[in-house]
Amino acid sequence: MRPFAIAGIQMKISAVNSNVELMKLKLDITMSLYPWVEMVVFSELCGHGPLTHTASAIPGNFEQEMQAMAKKHGIWLLPGSIFEKSEGHIYNTATVINPRGEVVTRYRKMFPFYPYEVGVTSGEDFCVFDVPGVARFGISICYDMWFPETVRTLAVMGAEVILHPTMTGTIDRDIELSIVRAMAAVNQCYFFDVNGLESGGSGRSVVCGPDGRVIYQAEGNEEIFPIELNIERVKRSRELGVLRLGQPLKSFRDHIVQFGIYQHGVELPYLNSLGPLIKPTKMDTLAKLKIQEHEHEKAHPSDPAGYKGFTNH
Template sequence: MKIAAIQMRSISGHIEKNKLKGLKYVYDAIRKGADIVVLPELWSTGYNLSKQTFLKHQKSTETIVQECRQIAKEFGVVLVVPFIDKKEEDLFIAVAVIEKSGEILQVYHKSFLWNKENLKFKHGANHFEPIQTSIGKVGLLICYDMEFPEPSRILTLRGAELIIIPSFFSFESEKRWDIQLPARAIDNTVFVLGVNAVGEGSCGKSKLINPKGALVHECSRLSEEILLCDIDLNDIHVIRKKIPYLNDLDPSLYPHIM
């Protein structure tokens, strides 16, 4: 399976320009054979906006998701597309998983909000349920969600093979990004894909980590790039025979999952 992560620089508030750039990268990844393509957190809006501005652009981000459904169906590719969701008067940082058929399999709302995000968005419902896609069982987190070990563990115990984390991780948090992504992979013996932005103070370095916690590929800190890698999900079973964390886990720690 070939996976692609789009590391891009968004212009805050310029929805159309961000959309055109992001979709150009998506098409490039598809031409290069990607089976699944992932965009970074808040890619279509930019990150440093007021609540009023996010609210203004919310409908436009939903429209982009609908465009991505057509792309997924036309080219037979799974797309993971962050957007802004709205329920009644509440805004959520969200991600849609779109199947090759164009069907939206799941919309995930960010559960843990960082700092001033709490003033703009509502917390998601801590619903950590992996999605069965045509390319494997995928778990979704968004940025700060990754910094807590429990969501990744719950996704793994429920069958996730690849945990995808669209993000806007800052230079100030770069060391945590470098430590926590491999930690989530090795603790759970799963593949982890962190998809970060560049610009607006974000540190880039989108990366793919294998189930041994080893770095497969990493983008630069400053450049827009497409991370494109082949992975074999069967590697998970091989590695778990050598590193039996999940077999040795006490099921009483997770009574409602194990």
């Protein structure tokens, strides 16, 4: 396998105006400065911003403009994501385009940031694609990585590089940086996380290698960061171990057990007891909810949380 150069573009995102022309300008600048770059990745919801009223059909104008840019520069392109309108639903969808300007695959975010990403429907399919002669890539978007099963599934499907557009402007960004390192290490892969700025996030994009070490971390300003990946490091890690120590993918392969929590229809009493997925509210309201739950428990001792029959799907 040969080295492969990916550039992340961390740019300011407007929630009011289209960002497409600025994306095209940034892409032109990137390829002028770094003509050796072979793939470019933007942040989540980069094209039209974070508001669902911008949702549009895919394929559509945004995708077509990005196809033209990929073909113009002869690069692989992941132009972040946009809200997709389809059959009465809204999805958070990313498109992968090859150097000929062809759409290779699309990925719908599997875990919208509930209860905050209101009105967005979950995708159902994992997404990997091959860059011939280079590596297999997997797509993950923002909150997806908080669920280790998603990245593990991509690794089991053969992904050696995880491309991860994100839009995080909240105070949990430090936690996410730790998650990126952990996901890279336990799945022995590269993890390429690209965040936006202003309405698109707080920056600090990060790239980690298959040993979980940080290769590069951006700051809170606009940046173009081209990184040449040595895909052979993934193969070596998976064959010989993280830092020549643990071999988590092999151990997972050799000791696969039936995890009961994942069985369809199984009752999960503790998780059910946590209550519905809602935004936190004022403490007095929460106290009232607790009182109501306590009263329900006294009236229905066999169903302590008031969610009998609820199962995890």
